[in-house]
Amino acid sequence: MNFKNKITFIIISLCLLACQSDSDKTEEPAELKDFDSKIKLDKKWSKGIFSEKPSGRIDIVIDDSSLFSFSEEGKVISFDLEGNKNWDIDLGFDVSAGLGFGNGSLFIATENGKIISLNSTNGEINWVSEVSGEILVAPVTNGSFVAIQSSNGKITALDFKNGNFKWEYTTVLPSLSLRGTSQPIFDNSFIYTGFANGNLVKIETRSGVVQWEVPITISKGSSEIERVIDIDSKPVISQNGIAFAVSYQGDISAIDSRNGRTIWRQAASSTNDVLNIKNNTFIIDEFDVIKSFDNITGSTVWINEEYRLRNLKSISKFNNFIVVGDFKGYLHFISQEDGVTKGRIKLSRSQVITISTSDQNIVSLDQSGKLSVLTAK
DSSP states (O other): OOOOHHHHHHHHHHHHHTTTTSOOOOOOOOOOOOOOOOEEEEEEEEOOOSSSSSSSBOOEOOOSEEEEEEEESSEEEEEEEOEEEEEEEEEOOEEEEEEEEEETTEEEEEEEEEEEETTTTTTOEEEEEEEEOOOOOEEEOOSSEEEEEETEEEEEEETTTTOOOEEEEEEESSSSSOOOOOOOEEEETEEEOOOOTTTTEEEETOOOOEEEEESSSOOOSSSTTTTTOOOSSSOOOOOOOOEEOOOOTTTEEEEEEEOOOEEEEEOOOSSOOOOOOOOOEEEETTTOOOEEEEETTTOEEEEEEEESSSSOEEEEEEETTEEEEESSSEEEETTTTTOOOEEEEEOSHHHHHEEEEEEEEEEEEEOOEEEEEEEEE
């Protein structure tokens, strides 16, 4: 989708909202309810990382000893888990999306398609390469290849060691789409990713040969805006080989990864990532309702509506909880089993935009650039 069409989509959407009757009452975000907290959370440290948010997706990387972040101005920084700086580097590029991580390397992207690989130990540049199109999600790697999805409907594979071009696949995009792209994932010898046309694709990693491309949802809208069915979320693959993906204004679907056959499909609309844990799959829908589905049957296990319209982001797993962040800077810890809130902590006054977790730590980044690290006592 070109810039003109994106602007047109935004203008039309605003006009539709403006045309609503003045008598329509705007629904307010849900107020938080008091509860008996079952977990104790300790804020370890926080630091300011950026003053202007990058235009694309931000993924905080955390491993056993370090965490890594970046700013729109091109500064990449590494901290130890106590908040001491290990290293930083100024790349001299305006950065749009990052960080990808794997096999001792970090990956970061610019809007005009520049891909930079860094040594995660010292921040030294391994290589710089370029792909076609605007990049709004972090590159990902399996240690042999680096996969990059751009907003022009292309996924490109580069060599992990030197950034050399390996192959490229292009899908057909609709005339209108959201500003965003799905982030590819590696599973065994294949790459899975979603596109703005509502399709999920499976590609053989070494050759770039498509194994299947199937629709997650079927567009039923009467207008062009109602037919926008982007997959902007990251899909997941369960341990028994089921691929899960969700689209905007469409469905969540379970796909047999071997042959592309749809196992089940349920109505849902979301641009947030899908989370899969053991026998269940979790999403945040467009109204910020959290839902749990049974992997095999697609039946609803539980629904949590207490955070409706609180602009939930970055659904993540921490121990036996699901963690989400909201527009007031809160993190909410919710039981995987029954959807009941078990813990809560306020880290800032700004929208939480990304969460990353390890066995012991939770890292949160908000809209103002505040990076916070906490642990469960």
